Amino acid sequence: MAEDVTTIITGIKDIASGILEKDISAVRGFSERQVEAIAKQTVLIQKGVAGGDIDEELREFFLDGLEAMAHNFVNTLKGILMVTLEKLWNALVNFLYKAVGVVV
Amino acid sequence: MKPLKLYFSFLALFAIALFTGCEATLAPAYDQAIVTKVTASSDLAMRFFAEVDGGTESESFAAREPVYNILIGAFESLKLQAKARPVPKNVALDKINEMLAAKGSNAITGDYPSAFAFEKIAETFKKMKETDKQNGIRPLALQAFKGQVEIFLDQAITYESFLKR
Numbered sequence: 001m002a003e004d005v006t007t008i009i010t011g012i013k014d015i016a017s018g019i020l021e022k023d024i025s026a027v028r029g030f031s032e033r034q035v036e037a038i039a040k041q042t043v044l045i046q047k048g049v050a051g052g053d054i055d056e057e058l059r060e061f062f063l064d065g066l067e068a069m070a071h072n073f074v075n076t077l078k079g080i081l082m083v084t085l086e087k088l089w090n091a092l093v094n095f096l097y098k099a100v101g102v103v104v
Numbered sequence: 105m106k107p108l109k110l111y112f113s114f115l116a117l118f119a120i121a122l123f124t125g126c127e128a129t130l131a132p133a134y135d136q137a138i139v140t141k142v143t144a145s146s147d148l149a150m151r152f153f154a155e156v157d158g159g160t161e162s163e164s165f166a167a168r169e170p171v172y173n174i175l176i177g178a179f180e181s182l183k184l185q186a187k188a189r190p191v192p193k194n195v196a197l198d199k200i201n202e203m204l205a206a207k208g209s210n211a212i213t214g215d216y217p218s219a220f221a222f223e224k225i226a227e228t229f230k231k232m233k234e235t236d237k238q239n240g241i242r243p244l245a246l247q248a249f250k251g252q253v254e255i256f257l258d259q260a261i262t263y264e265s266f267l268k269r
Contacts, residue, residue: 026266030258030262033258034255034258034259037251037254037255037258038255040251041248041251041252041255044244044247044248044251045248047244048242048244048245048247048248051244052242053242053243053244053245054242054244054245054248058231058235058245058248061231062248062252065224065228065252068220068224069224069252069255069256069259072217072220072221072224072256072259073259075215075217075220076217076221076259076262076263078217079131079216079217079263079266080262080263080266082130082131082200083130083131083266083267083269085130085200086128086129086130086131086269087269089127089128089130090127090128093127093128094127
């Protein structure tokens, strides 16, 4: 019994780390790109306003844009997390069902 | 003591998996048509930005108007396609939504991040068109329009690609 439990625990850990490592690395790349791009966009707007290329009306438009992109950055991360959770959940359920001899 | 704790964690996980029943769908389906269309539309958008690099004059707006219309139409249609996918409905998602509500967060609905991003890209091209028509676009304003489109495109493409599981 103890040996079976250890085997199943090892199986669960392997499945979880396999999925998480791959997805976290993709999320890290996306986050780094987004944070850098949003920071550059902020500086660009500052320069545009200071130099007169961006007038008052456009400034408001770009500020709203910054807020929307920050909001959607978080929502994209949330959406990606749901996909990862789904993959993890289904892989674990399949593994556990197989362990008790049930075909899903 | 530690193996006993581990044993109970395993039992809890097993019970949850068993009682909530089979496989869960927590995110919408991957749609190759959306990915193909967003690839083509982003290619068109980037070529357009390359053409107007350095700014525009309102006198030559008429020559660019058809491209603005194509881009606005393409991203509005992508928004509709992305939104049209049904929200997954199952016990696991209901539980997650209950937990999100308890934490004061928004539930997972049909407002997919890619649909929001496509909507914002269409709005950006609409504003760009209006500005171009009225006064032309100065170089830094043009870069800011491009930056905004690129950031939303990255969000949409990353999310849509991630749905392929």
